[in-house]
Amino acid sequence: MNNCLITGGAGFIGTNLAQRLIRSGKKVRILDNLSRAGVDKNLIWLQKNFAGQFEFIKEDVRNFGALHDAVRGVDTIFHFASQVAVTTSVADPRTDFEINAGGAFNILEAARLSGNSPAILFTSTNKVYGKMEDMEVVEKNGRYELAKLPQGVDESQPLDFYSPYGCSKGTGDQYMRDYARIYGMKTVVFRMSCIYGYHQFGNEDQGWVAHFILSALFGHPLKIYGDGKQVRDILFVDDLTEAFCRAAENLDQTAGQVFNIGGGTQNSISLLELISILEEISGQKIPVEYFDWRPGDQKVYVSNIARAKRIFHWQPRISREEGIRRLYDWAQKNQNMFK
DSSP: OOEEEEETTTSHHHHHHHHHHHHTTOEEEEEEOOOSTTHHHHHHHHHHHSTTSEEEEEOOTTOHHHHHHHTTTOSEEEEOOOOOOHHHHHHOHHHHHHHHHHHHHHHHHHHHHHSSOOEEEEEEEGGGGTTOTTSOEEEETTEEEETTOTTOBOTTSOOOOOHHHHHHHHHHHHHHHHHHHHHOOOEEEEEEOEEEOTTOOOBTTBOHHHHHHHHHHHTOOEEEESOSOOEEEEEEHHHHHHHHHHHHHTHHHHTTEEEEESOOGGGEEEHHHHHHHHHHHHSSOOOEEEEOOOTTOOSEEOBOOHHHHHHHOOOOOSOHHHHHHHHHHHHHHTGGGGO
8 A cells, every 4th residue: 555546535534544644655646526515625735734745636536537547556546536415315316326336436447447456445335224124223311222233233234225325325335346256356345334523524414423513613503303312323534544544454354345334332422412512512502403304314323343343453442522522622723614
């Protein structure tokens, strides 16, 4: 892992991984079309702090010709570029498909035809498991839990793509797996839970932890779809970049594999619990409005991360309380990035 391409590299996860790789002496090439709100500020931050230490290509993963050029000479590809919101996919499923499914296919083909045999690490989603309606959900201590999965959902959970977003990301997920089988490519799939951290421009459609933190910081009312007792496991971005690096450094064990990646049971949290933590940090009451449940929203999703621990010896190090405090403090110091 010496010459790296990060698609969507000016995004939230891409920016955090890029700075880590650059600081460790890797050659980094970033490809991003800068379409997502805020990512232009991330690029400016990278250029200011790492001037001349990385290459930037303003392009779109739907442009196969651009990807064919971008993969030249790289040994590791981190494919993050995607349409990221379920709600947007419902409103515009064609664009969602072209970016997520088409983009994943394009990067696979560009890599396959490159002659470099680069590894590809791909960010999939827990939405490939669908609503998991057959799972018994119980309410306990003011939050929902999966009655028969106390350690969370593992990779044996049947796939059940739900929503256009689940279908498009699931398509990329399965193409990554099959290109490893059919062409012997070194692909690794991360089915991710809720990731949060520095350089994240969260909104109510995606990046909910950052969205809640920014709302608390700027005094904006929160909208909750459902009753607020729904639970997710949350993972701080520094722990995620560690997982990417470990997986890339252990391809003899990880290539061709799928891993559920998240904070695990120890970092599970309900919406109401996050609000309570933020009210304590900010010293202010956060106004909340409630609305109907949204299509495809799971009452509970918690990742069972035992497979990642076993195969490439990774586990989260940053607790939910510490991570929330880190992001709140960072956002407070960098308020100009959100205006």
